[in-house]
């Protein structure tokens with residue numbers, strides 16, 4: 001028998017339960033047909049950086065399968081039944097998708113396949129979203145208790161690599177999607193081997209310092225694994241197993257595990273509340289007033305182009321355009337600035353991020369935004385307004401990050417690098433005055449949040 005392995009966000013061969021299931025289903029004698037479907041519904045909105053990264057991941061997978069990966073483009077509910085009849089496959093194997101579009105698509109594919117089963121084995125998460133519940137059977141709404149329950153639930157050991165896979169060969173494949181025009185943006189190397197190398201480098205050299213360095217955007221202090229995790233070039237369970245291997249839970253291991261848990265938490269929230277990728281999770285906060293109109297549009301453009309006059313915000317937005325990536329601390333700062341200093345809808349910001357981020361992920365991004373906006377998974381965060389100057393001084397004390405991304409500020413003395421308008425003689429020529437005054441806008445934001453709380 002032939003079984004079909006439909007790759008999606010699992011572009012690797014190690015620790016791949018659906019691959020094992022496909023090999024099993026094919027029996028000792030049968031072939032496994034490896035397929036990736038370029039689905040316009042996901043490809044079109046992805047943005048150039050993510051498309052290019054995905055394309056490069058597919059090229060790497062193609063190579064590790066000695067060319068046996070079959071690429072087809074179109075609606076999977078049309079493409080897959082056609083392939084199944086071309087090779088007379090008995091089953092189609094996938095890693096389960098927990099996102100709203102993926103779940104709808106898989107139901108449609110399942111129906112279109114008729115008698116041929118769509119078999120879901122594993123998922124892109126250590127614990128399949130939906131499995132960690134409160135004692136009363138309800139889903140978690142707050143991170144810390146979720147993380148505790150998630151750890152207590154535990155996860156399987158990594159799946160072993162199948163000994164030999166007989167990949168079905170000879171079927172016509174489309175070419176890789178064409179290369180995207182990225183301008184000057186340089187992406188990290190793609191694919192499973194690059195992901196493993198990035199992980200090993202982090203594990204061996206950076207992890208021990210992670211609790212101290214993870215918040216410093218000028219420092220190479222985090223794993224930079226997010227895009228690899230997004231496309232499944234490696235599985236979080238592989239990382240968790242290695243972290244647990246020496247039996248000692250250091251502060252660094254605990255911190256890093258917590259970050260992986262945030263990713264699992266947001267996927268879990270979206271599994272239970274798929275509409276929360278678009279709507280505020282907390283319906284009361286749907287009433288918050290956001291600014292619109294030409295003035296709001298001009299402020300949005302200043303934010304998106306990195307010319308707000310607040311150095312750490314501008315550095316972050318320029319990092320996004322330059323690297324298709326932003327440091328986590330700075331994601332929080334720029335997001336807070338958009339929502340609480342410029343009073344713009346978090347959805348405008350989250351769309352912009354998804355357009356540009358190489359790790360853009362609906363659950364992590366939109367809930368990251370909601371966390372900052374105070375509309376999401378937290379109890380009473382409306383008073384949490386980041387002060388961009390203080391954040392800059394605290395997390396980029398020498399102004400190294402700011403100077404890297406905002407060359408106009410290169411010669412500003414460190415004492416003023418986060419408030420160049422206070423420098424003797426003012427901000428350097430070519431660098432904008434602050435577009436708003438933080439202290440005043442903070443009050444406006446708090447008043448708007450108080451308003452909905454008292455309604």
Ligand code: FAD
Pocket residue numbers: 214222223224225226227229230259260261262263264266326327328329331332335353357359360361362364365366368369372
């Ligand atoms: P590390 O610090 O090395 O963390 C390891 C891994 O843990 C990350 O690769 C990621 O998979 C996960 N992780 C870490 N922090 C978070 C978090 N807060 N939420 C969810 N997962 C986390 N992450 C994305 O993967 N895609 C996004 O689209 C995304 N958008 C974000 C938007 C906003 C407004 C904010 C505040 C955060 C967003 N994050 C997103 C989370 C976080 O910023 C990135 O995962 C992290 O910066 C990636 O760098 P790293 O791999 O070096 O992280």
